[in-house]
Amino acid sequence: MKPAFCDVVGNLALRNRLRDEILNGKLSHAYILEGARGTGKHMLALRIAAALSCEHASDASAPLPCMRCASCRKILSLNSPDVIFVNRGDRATMGVDTVREIRQDVLTLPNDVETKVYVIEDAHLMTSQAQNAFLLTLEEPPSYVHFLLLCESVAPLLDTIRSRAPTLRTEAIAPQEIESHLRRVNADAEALAKTSARDFSEIVSACDGSIGRAIELLDAKTRKPILARRELARDFVQLCSSRQSHAAAQRLLNAIAQKREETVENLNAILLCLRDLLLCKQTEHAPLCFFGNREEACALAYTFTTPVLLSLCDGIAQTISRVRASANIRLTLTDFFTEAGLL
Ligand SMILES: [Zn+2]
Missing domain, CATH: 3.40.50.300 (P-loop containing nucleotide triphosphate hydrolases)
Known part of the structure; x- marks a missing residue:
């Protein structure tokens, strides 16, 4: 053919x-x-x-x-x-x-x-x-x-x-196909995959099946805030999982609370991360949106019960609505952290 x-x-x-x-x-x-x-x-x-x-x-x-x-x-x-x-x-x-x-x-x-x-x-x-x-x-x-x-x-x-x-x-493209395509055609991608495999796999999982978006994210300036946001989301989930000190929770709250749009973006990243954990609990094969590494997601999901994950998703979704509706950002986040037993 x-x-x-x-x-x-x-x-x-x-x-x-x-x-x-x-x-x-x-x-x-x-x-x-x-x-x-x-x-x-x-x-x-x-x-x-x-x-x-x-x-x-x-x-x-x-x-x-x-x-x-x-x-x-x-x-x-x-x-x-x-x-x-x-x-x-x-x-x-x-x-x-x-x-x-x-x-x-x-x-x-x-x-x-x-x-x-x-x-x-x-x-x-x-x-x-x-x-x-x-x-x-x-x-x-x-x-x-x-x-x-x-x-x-x-x-x-x-x-x-x-x-x-x-x-x-046109369909969203599977992460493995994006990875191999980028490494084949883009020297920056190949270099990043060699120097920082983790950043490279984060880009692939953040690009939502879009080669165009992945290429945008290869630019260090575009990539930096997105990777930082994903790190913040991971830190939040770790905090919920391991119940660290109030001081650690307060530091994280300070990092999440930014200008309104940025705060919403931070909360959306957390929601995406939590949804992946829920998916890991339900099925072995559903494609994940946040985690590039399924083993990492499954290990983290194991530390939560499904009702706890659902309640956290619910809390984050409500917090996003309130922040969008012009509520005081710091106060709204403090309410959510307190209800979730983090503060
Ligand atoms: Zn021709």
């Missing part, structure tokens, strides 16, 4: 489906690519565009796209006039004016190759009027035109749009 989209991580079923549709000339003229930020929608869109014009598409031994022919190189280096990225610029939504430009532009024949691919970024932020204006073009575009509508969720898209463009979902 001709290998396809080889540098796209995960999403194997989706890659195979696209390969078959492209090679059999069955590719729909429009798709919605739905997936969380960083799950590879842009990368996939660009490779679909390259595959449509690849000079080696009919060569069974070459991957699709081959990534080497003149057409692939031009498209993948973003230098092709026939792959058009449409975005909302610095506006909050994409309006009718942008759609009118697209409707005009599709009438011009492709420049270099036989197809024109429009990649519409943040399609979920198109206004209803813009979506309505887009319908006719989406229904009957010129034969050389393909539309790829990228969005984090299809929910804001009108049914009429969704019925004309099948939805392809």
Whole structure:
């Protein structure tokens, strides 16, 4: 079978489906690519565009796209006039004016190759009027035109749009795949994995299945506060587990209590950590969100009963609501620490 989209991580079923549709000339003229930020929608869109014009598409031994022919190189280096990225610029939504430009532009024949691919970024932020204006073009575009509508969720898209463009979902990627991909393609990742295996595995577990997010976190400046927050969450769970002194509890409370948004982030990290411990108690296989190392999580979970974990989750969730609702941060945290028997 001709290998396809080889540098796209995960999403194997989706890659195979696209390969078959492209090679059999069955590719729909429009798709919605739905997936969380960083799950590879842009990368996939660009490779679909390259595959449509690849000079080696009919060569069974070459991957699709081959990534080497003149057409692939031009498209993948973003230098092709026939792959058009449409975005909302610095506006909050994409309006009718942008759609009118697209409707005009599709009438011009492709420049270099036989197809024109429009990649519409943040399609979920198109206004209803813009979506309505887009319908006719989406229904009957010129034969050389393909539309790829990228969005984090299809929910804001009108049914009429969704019925004309099948939805392809990009999936969150398994931690092991993220690890090996990052080490293969990113020198910083390889260096970090060698110098600090723990920080590297923290990044992988904090990126929520998103390669894009993992790459952001490889930047030391972005990484530092996130790793510090995760350390704080671990310290909190350790404190609950081993009942350390009041002084230790007070130090931790001081570290959690920051500006409002930061405090909420700190509490959310604790909640995520506690949820992992609950999951460890329920099942052996559910993927964990906080801990990169399941053994560490299970060992910690063993020190709690399920009712205690549930009550801590409940307490943290209520504390988050109160902090968000402008309550006094230090007082609210002190109440929670006292109720949890830590102070
Ligand atoms: Zn090619």
